[in-house]
Amino acid sequence: MPYTQIAGTGHCVPERVVTNDELAGMMDTTDEWIQQRTGIRERHWIREGESGAGLAKVASERALAAAHIDVGEVEAILFATVSPDHMAPGNGVFLQRELGAGMIPAIDIRTQCSGFIYSLSIADAYIRAGVFRTILVVGAEVQSTGMDISTRGRNTAVIFADGAGAVVLQAHDDAAGSAILGWDLHSDGTFAEKLWVDAPGAIYHPRNQATHIETKGFAQMDGKEVFRHASTRMPESVRAALSHAGLSASDLALLIPHQANLRISEMVQRNLELRDDQVYNNIDRLGNTTAATIPIALDECVRAGRLKRGDILAMTAFGSGFLWGSAVLRW
Ligand code: UT7
Numbered sequence: 166m167p168y169t170q171i172a173g174t175g176h177c178v179p180e181r182v183v184t185n186d187e188l189a190g191m192m193d194t195t196d197e198w199i200q201q202r203t204g205i206r207e208r209h210w211i212r213e214g215e216s217g218a219g220l221a222k223v224a225s226e227r228a229l230a231a232a233h234i235d236v237g238e239v240e241a242i243l244f245a246t247v248s249p250d251h252m253a254p255g256n257g258v259f260l261q262r263e264l265g266a267g268m269i270p271a272i273d274i275r276t277q278c279s280g281f282i283y284s285l286s287i288a289d290a291y292i293r294a295g296v297f298r299t300i301l302v303v304g305a306e307v308q309s310t311g312m313d314i315s316t317r318g319r320n321t322a323v324i325f326a327d328g329a330g331a332v333v334l335q336a337h338d339d340a341a342g343s344a345i346l347g348w349d350l351h352s353d354g355t356f357a358e359k360l361w362v363d364a365p366g367a368i369y370h371p372r373n374q375a376t377h378i379e380t381k382g383f384a385q386m387d388g389k390e391v392f393r394h395a396s397t398r399m400p401e402s403v404r405a406a407l408s409h410a411g412l413s414a415s416d417l418a419l420l421i422p423h424q425a426n427l428r429i430s431e432m433v434q435r436n437l438e439l440r441d442d443q444v445y446n447n448i449d450r451l452g453n454t455t456a457a458t459i460p461i462a463l464d465e466c467v468r469a470g471r472l473k474r475g476d477i478l479a480m481t482a483f484g485s486g487f488l489w490g491s492a493v494l495r496w
Pocket of ligand 1 (some may be wrong): 194195198199202203268276319320321323360387388389391392395424425426429453455483484485
């Protein structure tokens with residue numbers, strides 16, 4: 166059975182930086198509140214004319230270049246996003262077109278903040294089963310155009326942001342080489358309405374209603390409930406994924422937690438008894454880019470030399486669904 170390695174990483178965030186002070190000019194909030202409660206100082210939002218597929222294209226090209234792989238060698242695309250450019254088709258096909266890839270499968274994965282971890286696990290299963298040998302996995306979001314940028318929406322508008330991250334996965338046969346060693350995935354739909362976007366949805370007749378724009382069309386979040394579950398589920402899941410790989414938290418060289426809130430990452434770190442240098446956070450600069458946080462952070466770590474061959478890396482996510490999961494790799 167082949168092993169799955171990450172052969173290259175890339176990311177792209179829009180040029181436009183939005184500071185907390187800028188948000189304070191749009192709603193009743195302060196830089197101090199946002200930094201204290203979330204750890205965020207600034208984030209990136211797209212300008213008109215930019216798109217999620219466009220950010221994904223740049224991230225993917227960087228990942229392909231890092232892997233020294235021509236786009237023609239990619240056998241499948243997995244595109245994790247909760248914010249596709251259009252309701253249908255999904256962003257996978259737009260990326261396939263933009264990249265000039267072959268007529269390969271392009272699959273959108275809708276598992277919100279856990280989208281990258283879920284996509285990674287699916288790609289790993291394809292590779293280990295011998296279905297494909299080279300897969301492009303992308304997490305990309307444009308959250309800024311879907312938020313309620315007013316005091317009413319301030320508990321989500323200050324958190325969510327735009328960006329894209331990509332990895333190229335490749336099959337190889339070296340048992341001692343870089344590989345995905347284990348993963349752990351869960352859902353609990355009991356909490357579906359604790360973080361959701363109600364409309365547009367096919368349950369409504371008709372699906373698109375003008376009144377929804379001001380009511381059900383924005384993300385609604387019970388922040389405290391999400392916080393409580395996220396801070397316990399992520400460490401639990403990291404331990405489970407490590408255990409599937411025959412490892413424990415003391416083996417970890419680096420943990421990349423989903424960048425939901427710096428306070429959540431700090432609780433995950435404490436729970437797993439990790440030092441500051443074992444946990445990577447960039448939420449202060451980038452906010453919460455949903456399915457893109459982990460591949461963006463991974464690319465930053467790779468380019469900064471934070472990972473060396475043989476290091477044990479864990480990545481973990483929690484979000485809307487509730488859906489959560491983790492992956493453990495030997496770098
Ligand atoms: O990606 C995964 C999904 N998301 C998450 O993981 C997010 C998890 N949750 C959180 O990060 C936090 O719950 C938040 C940062 C969203 C909110 O922090 P909190 O400490 O849980 O605040 P809260 O929602 O309980 O609100 C406390 C107060 C409220 O005012 P009152 O009712 O006490 O007068 C809010 O209206 O803070 C108010 N508030 C704000 N004030 C200033 C909420 N958002 C803001 C804001 N600026 N942006």
